[in-house]
Amino acid sequence: MKTIAGVAAVITITGVAQAQDLTIYTYDSFVSEWGPGPKVEAAFEAECGCDLALVGIEDGAALLARVRLEGSRSDADLVLGLDTNLIGAARETGLFAPHGIEPELDLPIAWADEIFVPYDWGFFAFVTETGQNRPTNFQSLADSDTSIIIQDPRSSTPGLGLLMWVKAAYGDEALGVWEGLADNIVTVTKGWSEAYGLFLEGEADMVLSYTTSPAYHLIAEEDGSKMAVAFDEGHYMQIEVAAKLASSDAPDLADSFLEFMLSEAFQEIIPTTNWMYPAKIPEAGLPDGFDTLITPQNPLLFSAEEADALRDEALSEWLTALSR
Amino acid sequence: MADRAQPLSARAGIWAAAGVAALIFGAFAAVIWRAEAGRGLGPSDWAALRFTVVQAALSALLSVGFAIPVARALARRRFPGRRALIAVMGAPFILPVIVAVLGLIEVFGRSGWVSQALGFLGVPPLQIYGFHGVILAHVFFNLPLATRLILQGWQEVPAERFRLAAQLGVDRWAMTRLIEIPMLRKVVPGALAVIFAICLTSFAVALILGGGPRATTIELAIYQAFRFDFDLGRAALLAGIQIVLTTGAAVVALRLGQGDSFGGGLDRAVRRWDATSRLARQIDTLWILLGTVFLLLPLLAITLSGLPGLADLPSSVWQAAATSLLVATLSTVLVLLLTLPMAVAIAFGRDRLVEVSGFLGLAASPLVIGTGLFVLIRPVADPMALVIPVTAGVNALTVLPFALRILVPRVKDIVEGQSRLALTLGITGQNFVRLVLLPRMRAQLGFTAGLATALSIGDLGVITLFADPDIATLPLQIYRLMGAYRMEAAAGASLLLLILSFGTFWLLDRGGRGHAET
Secondary structure, eight states: OHHHHHHHHHHHHHHSOOOOSEEEEEOHHHHSTTSSHHHHHHHHHHHHOSOEEEEEOSSHHHHHHHHHHHGGGOSOSEEEEEEHHHHHHHHHHTOEEOOOOOOOOOOSSOOOOSSOEEEEEEEEEEEEETTOOOOOSHHHHHHSOOOEEEEOTTTOHHHHHHHHHHHHHHGGGHHHHHHHHGGGEEEEESSHHHHHHHHHTTSOSEEEEETTHHHIIIIISOOOOEEEEOOTTOEEEEEEEEEEETTOSOHHHHHHHHHHHTSHHHHTTSTTTTOSEESSOOTTOSOTTGGGSOOOSSEEOOOHHHHHHHHHHHHHHHHHHHHO | OTTSOOSSOSHHHHHHHHHHHHHHHHHHHHHHHHOOOTTOOOHHHHHHHHHHHHHHHHHHHHHHHHHHHHHHHHHHOOOTTHHHHHHHTTGGGTSOHHHHHHHHHHHHSTTSHHHHHHHHTTOOOOOOSSHHHHHHHHHHHHHHHHHHHHHHHHHHSOHHHHHHHHHTTOOHHHHIIIIIHHHHHHHHHHHHHHHHHHHHTOOHHHHHHOOSTTSOOHHHHHHHHHHTSOOHHHHHHHHHHHHHHHHHHHHHHHHHOOSOTTOTTTTOOOOOSSOOSHHHHHHHHHHHHHHHHHHHHHHHHHHHHHHHHHTTOOHHHHHHHHHHHHHHHHHHHHHHHHHHHHHHHHHTTOTHHHHHHHHHHHHOOHHHHHHHHHHHHTTTSOGGGGHHHHHHHHHHHHHHHHHHHHHHHHHHHHHHHHHHHHHHHTOOHHHIIIIIIHHHTHHHHHHHHHHHHHHHHTOOSTHHHHOOTTOOOHHHHHHHHHHTTOHHHHHHHHHHHHHHHHHHHHHHHHHHHHHHHO
């Protein structure tokens, strides 16, 4: 009997997470040691005198599924890492609560949402080795034998973003574009980290990432060997957002995090750790090196409602084209 | 036999079997109850169904196809290390899938050894992700199993028959036609069916090497419905399809596959009077070499790449290793508690139990059971708080049929040999278990415990559905490290996992045997 009690005790200990003052679910690359996570955690803990736990859960879309799965039992107080394409689905769950703050933003679009607060943004782009002559639109990419790695739109926000990108550029012809692209795709990964890792290992010619990704190599590694390819169709935008969970047992602390998220301390961490444009430009401006990045002439973006309405159709086109 | 007086009651075993059946059928029922036609089966679901069947069929054909020449070569050659080689062929059975897949990536991946060698010849690198990667991994796991199954067929041909054929001066082709082909005709369909059934429920391989819409198994689609959309109705619908598929395959496999896969007497080389020509000998040597290299290279690769990372593994890896050991211990205790009474009941004439449990073991896929349990638990408790007992339980279920195959023959022997004496002496019930049964079963219990522990430590299946972010078993932690692209840590953790699963198997198996010898 003693041993059974012992085993039960161990199960309880390992099964129950340590209680933190504030728990945030986010995507893997945010919490990695080179990501914004460690700095954000230190800065916020210094400010609030509390204990913050950042928990990495794969990529944005899988993150939403996890929150849905846990429902009102979730340990999380906040979710950080959804984007405009997921806002509709996230709102539908009824699990998120309105934020109590008045955000001041430097986004390229107007923002008024009472639940979701943006913290950074960027443009999706294919990243490749500098100096390579790569296709500059989806049609010529489909006709070429250039190999690409993309992310699964069901689990990853870049993957879903690419779906919307093709949809925004080609509308009803999207299915045909995907059928053309099918043989260029080396593999479809679950999240951004895997895809980018595989690309760096040399598993493909191009990877779906952001126009800002080359800045990482340039600034963090002093390596100018990566570039984003400018596409003729324009580039789809991503606006990354965070939101408070209605089931949070620390709603006030969650609000102060959202406020902190738009403060100088958080926003100046973003460009050189998350490699995205900050939602509010820090006083010192953007870091050197960001001026070398391509700026898309024709930004594309569906509203949250449009993206939500298009998602199922675009997803089934993608699945159909790629499972043939 | 069941009506005669016995030193032990079959009741406990019948209860255990009923419990197992209730759990599995309960999960099935929950799945069917919860399944929503919803959007119905889209093109991608049909593609998953097609992929599942096609890859399983192709994996079975290739594994058996390559196994025939390897088994033939092993059957007719004697060389030092032959016995060890055949023993090593049992290793993939307990080799954690994620370790093997990492090893295969390092050998056959785009920047792997083979691609580098090809690079020197100016040949473009290999591509391991997708359909062929999944097939490659399945052949890696099942070629040794097929070889052992077919080798057994060869061993069962009476040596006299080869001798007689030689005396009659039968030529080589006639020998093949008269002896080998009829034997293969008996053995091959069973081997094909078993491997086909195993590959139908492939999850971890498809999770890592497949995953895109073109290389998704039903098992993986269940996981995706769960983790990507959290659509329980859809997961259940897919699980229902999987039940139909695996039950069908299990019926066929059990009907065709006789004989056990643990191969008694595989160490005996049949003396052959044919195939003495130099060419035949060279061909046999080549097949044995190819088989060995294919089997050992990925293991070597993971050992080499894991060593540098082993020294400073992140603490999360050690934590995950502790969780894995806990899960494995629970699972092993459960396996022994369930199978020993079941084996006793079977030995007392309840043979149906073997059929039923063997059948359920093949037909029940871990993700289907996992989905069913999730559906059952969610209304009453937080499924994620039960991750450890659920994982241990599902792991135990998957080991059950193998454990019974090991235990039943021995229990039968003991019961036949000792019952009468024990009854005369009045040794019954608990005393019979303690004084007669257990001491004579140490070797089998050790082997079973070793198998159950190793399989559970290496399992990457149902844990992916139930784990919350701050708990992981070692295989899941490796998968997460790979996802975060920390390949050195992933390789180090894989080596640790390899050591743990083989180490615990060796310890438990040896522990049982060491006692039996004294």
